[in-house]
Amino acid sequence: MLQNTGGSRPDDVFDEPRSGRLVAWGNAWLNGATSPDHAADGIRGTDDRHAVEGVDGADGAGLTLALGRLRALGATGLRLALPTAGHPLGLTGPAGFNQQALAVGEAVLTVGAPLPLGLVPEVVGHGPEGDRLIRVLWRAAPVEPGVPADVPQLRDAERELAEALREATALLMRLDVAGGGPAVQRALEAYRRRREPELLAPGYPPRAVRVLQSARQVRALLALAAVDHGAAVSAGEMTAREAAMRPLGRAARRATVAAYNAMVDEPAREER
Template identity: 65%
Template sequence: MLATPAADPFQEPRSARLTAWGNALLAGAASPDDAATAVLGHDDSHRVTGLPGDADGELHALTWAMGRLRVMGVKGLRLALPAAGHPLGLTGPAAFNAAALVAGEAVLAVGAPIGFVPEVTEFGPAGDRSATVLWRCSAVGDGPPADVPSLDEAERELAEGLRQATVLLARLDVAGAGPEALRALEAYRRRGHDELLAPGYPPRAVRVLQSARQVGALLSIAAGGHGAAVSASEMAARREVLAPLERTARRAQTAAYNALVDEERR
């Protein structure tokens, strides 16, 4: 089943920010304060619980928890972006995978068998929402993460995926929605991007992430039915055609965020 595209394809998952800036911190390319500020984003607070040796319910600030990870021998972090039927980046056990699937994201440590799943609590009136994030730590398997490609593989898949997405938009919008879809994509571009990844990442990883986000924008446009009226059966057919591209974009996004640790090991 095709995962529902994000309302904003350029919005960075919280686990992605933690992976990128946690890796920069562990590599010595970012200070603890800069990393914590970047991970916080627009949220009110982030806390970590469940670290090995913690008492039940013990909470830690993000900067303290990252220092603790370094002492535990953690060398880096990996992003997981699972969806139904596709445990992308996960290593088990079943309970951790289930929690990550509900969240749609998780972070796995390199060098210690632990992982983190964010629990987000939102509050405030519509239009002025705030959020707090609790990162729950638990044990994970030590096998290879599921289905994460190399940057080489991701770049090749994205090039073909972007070509297919562009062709499909033109074919599926027979009543002139092609130009409207392009206008929507240009609107995404005009909004600008936050700084991609974090200090220390290779330029190729940034390029792969940019392409993945562009494919994500095209998918959102196609799923939104820009242009002429689209029937329910036509939308179902469109989702089926676009499902492989959604998977390609998530795989590439994961490869980009994991590049600082995975490409070095390769």
């Protein structure tokens, strides 16, 4: 039985968003830093199949043909959006597309085309847990041209993340998250054992890789703090902890978007 699993896999909060993989490897290919086949493999990751719907001349096609068609339509790059309620990070409109992106928490926007498109992933799993086939359908729709909402420059994101890391570390120490129960202990140990995947794709600047690595560390710390509500035992303590962590999550998302979009945005900023 088919089941819509949403925009990202819920069993691993540390996985990069599928829209991030599409942006990173799509930009690498559009800039000549990798081959079409390697780009398609990087975008798919461990998924079984990706297809694209709504791109003129490539409706229902696989990744390689769809990327080629986007370039033929004038796309010179891709940008990531990671919106949440009240924070349309990386989006440009219209409202209908923004709502679709918000529903899954991610989207991709084309850059350079006369008629820009946005793509939102629809993820479907088939089969039992542990032996599931994951298929992704990217639904494309027109979006408005313009500057994406609230995306910082890479250097500003790096500075903001450095401050966020210090605050997150101090917060976890105050809450004694490592002593917050068996679930926290298991999550912390799993993260320590985790081998970090290759970040971004060929052609990205080293600063973008550093910023994304920092953003992943902040996300990991926040996820661990949320397990079993950390060591907070009262409603007041839980409310205070959530309020303290909220700006850290926002900073991590902004930095993540800035890192993935660096191949498009940073050269453009240097030219201005």
